[in-house]
Amino acid sequence: MRHFVYVVYYGLLVVILSGGLVPSVAGAQTTVQGTVTDASTGGPLPSANIQVAGTYQGTITNADGVFSLQVEALPVTLIVRFIGYETQRRTIERVPDAPVRITLPPSTLQMDEVVVTGQNPAARIMRRVIEQKQQWRADLETYRVEA
Numbered sequence: 001m002r003h004f005v006y007v008v009y010y011g012l013l014v015v016i017l018s019g020g021l022v023p024s025v026a027g028a029q030t031t032v033q034g035t036v037t038d039a040s041t042g043g044p045l046p047s048a049n050i051q052v053a054g055t056y057q058g059t060i061t062n063a064d065g066v067f068s069l070q071v072e073a074l075p076v077t078l079i080v081r082f083i084g085y086e087t088q089r090r091t092i093e094r095v096p097d098a099p100v101r102i103t104l105p106p107s108t109l110q111m112d113e114v115v116v117t118g119q120n121p122a123a124r125i126m127r128r129v130i131e132q133k134q135q136w137r138a139d140l141e142t143y144r145v146e147a
Contacts (some may be wrong), residue, residue, distance in 0.1 A: 029070045032092055034100030036065045036080055045082045045104060053077035053089070066099075080104065 036048040044065025051058035052071060061067045069078075075093045078100075085104035092100065 029072060030074055030095055031068060031070050032076070032078070032096070032100060033066070033068045034096075034102060036061050036067065036082070036102045036104060038085070039103040039105040042103075045085070048080060048082040048104070051079045051081075053079050078102075 036045045046063045048061045050067050059067050059069045075091055077091045080088045080102050082104055086107045
């Protein structure tokens with residue numbers, strides 16, 4: 001009889017820990033699915049970052065630019081980022097009938113001109129080290145001790 005009680009006890013413990021008798025919080029969540037693509041080419045953007053605004057919750061896209069993200073409730077604002085592209089914000093008001101399509105336009109930045117010289121910067125650094133070495137040698141003192 002004692003063995004039977006232990007089996008029932010551990011069985012109930014397993015059911016409770018696995019969520020069998022506890023109301024599911026995940027049931028209240030909504031899944032938002034979609035794709036992130038390049039606005040100019042239509043190609044997928046793998047590893048694009050999708051974050052729920054104002055939280056640390058988020059995900060990244062797979063190799064095909066597809067993502068799936070569980071959110072607590074709607075409406076929710078998604079912030080979509082990818083290096084070299086403009087950040088987009090998309091507010092999801094209701095459960096979409098089809099996957100959300102987010103396109104990111106390439107980002108263009110105006111930068112100062114870059115000047116390329118024929119001198120290797122490593123050679124310039126080494127010349128400075130050699131010059132400094134000559135000054136350091138003059139300050140070196142030698143000691144000799146016999147024991």
